[in-house]
Amino acid sequence: MTNLAPNALPRTGSRLAFSRLAVLTEARAGLRRPEFAVLGMTLPVILYAIFGLPNADSTLPGGTDTGLVMLAGIGCYGALTLGIVVFGEDVAKDRGRGWLRTLAATPVPAGAYQLGKLGAGFVHGVLMVTALCLFAGFVGDVNLAVGEWATLAVLLVAGVLAFSPLGFAIAYLARPRTAVVVTNVLFLPLSFVSGFFVPLSELPDVIGQTAQYLPSYHFGQVVLHAVADDGDIRWLTGLDTQPLGVHVAWVLGSAVLFTVVALAAAHREAVTRRG
Numbered sequence: 001m002t003n004l005a006p007n008a009l010p011r012t013g014s015r016l017a018f019s020r021l022a023v024l025t026e027a028r029a030g031l032r033r034p035e036f037a038v039l040g041m042t043l044p045v046i047l048y049a050i051f052g053l054p055n056a057d058s059t060l061p062g063g064t065d066t067g068l069v070m071l072a073g074i075g076c077y078g079a080l081t082l083g084i085v086v087f088g089e090d091v092a093k094d095r096g097r098g099w100l101r102t103l104a105a106t107p108v109p110a111g112a113y114q115l116g117k118l119g120a121g122f123v124h125g126v127l128m129v130t131a132l133c134l135f136a137g138f139v140g141d142v143n144l145a146v147g148e149w150a151t152l153a154v155l156l157v158a159g160v161l162a163f164s165p166l167g168f169a170i171a172y173l174a175r176p177r178t179a180v181v182v183t184n185v186l187f188l189p190l191s192f193v194s195g196f197f198v199p200l201s202e203l204p205d206v207i208g209q210t211a212q213y214l215p216s217y218h219f220g221q222v223v224l225h226a227v228a229d230d231g232d233i234r235w236l237t238g239l240d241t242q243p244l245g246v247h248v249a250w251v252l253g254s255a256v257l258f259t260v261v262a263l264a265a266a267h268r269e270a271v272t273r274r275g
Helices: 008-031 034-055 066-097 099-104 112-138 146-173 176-193 205-211 215-225 230-237 244-274
Strands: none
Touching: 034 066, 034 112, 066 099, 066 112, 066 146, 066 176, 066 215, 112 146, 146 176, 146 215, 146 244, 176 205, 176 215, 215 230, 215 244
């Protein structure tokens, strides 16, 4: 039987407890940021009130409620907003304030900062989806079975987590002020080109062809498959429908790629700080 040092287990337990505390502290700090509430939760509801409610009583050629399609699109927009803009800006601002440099000089484990941000992203994603779905259900008269509501909610929250690494990558690769600009300039065109607000079939063909190479488009298609049939999806996109697995693979593959890039950029910065 291997002999352990008398204080080995307490030291390990203390490290684990400290790691958990660091993650929870960073998550709580993120939850207190006002921009999360404004951009992450309030704006999608306002957009649905502007664009979704006027179309709540209409249907697509295949019978899908237009209000439901708008709910899916604006929900995807909200997920991108949280994942790319809010978290990208948040990390960039922390870098600009020197907070990451301060953390590097403490016993905070590597990765605790990112995990804390993802934890805050998960909570904000749940709050955003809950607020949007409640508004669409009670005010917009969107009718779905309990299981369908749950599926839609899970997909949208997963989207927040899937695109957060892209926000992290931009925040670590660009200078803090530049990263803020890049995230704001990037997410709105992505939302339009991905068909979240306007059907791609109503836009120039080049946009639809370009959209097929964007992970945000494939994320939107995953969500659309949960609320609309293939005929209405073809009508919305003007493109041949692809198997659901193709769209899922695009989203997961891009999330892995963004994660690798973000971790590599964070590691490069840590090495640079150490000299």
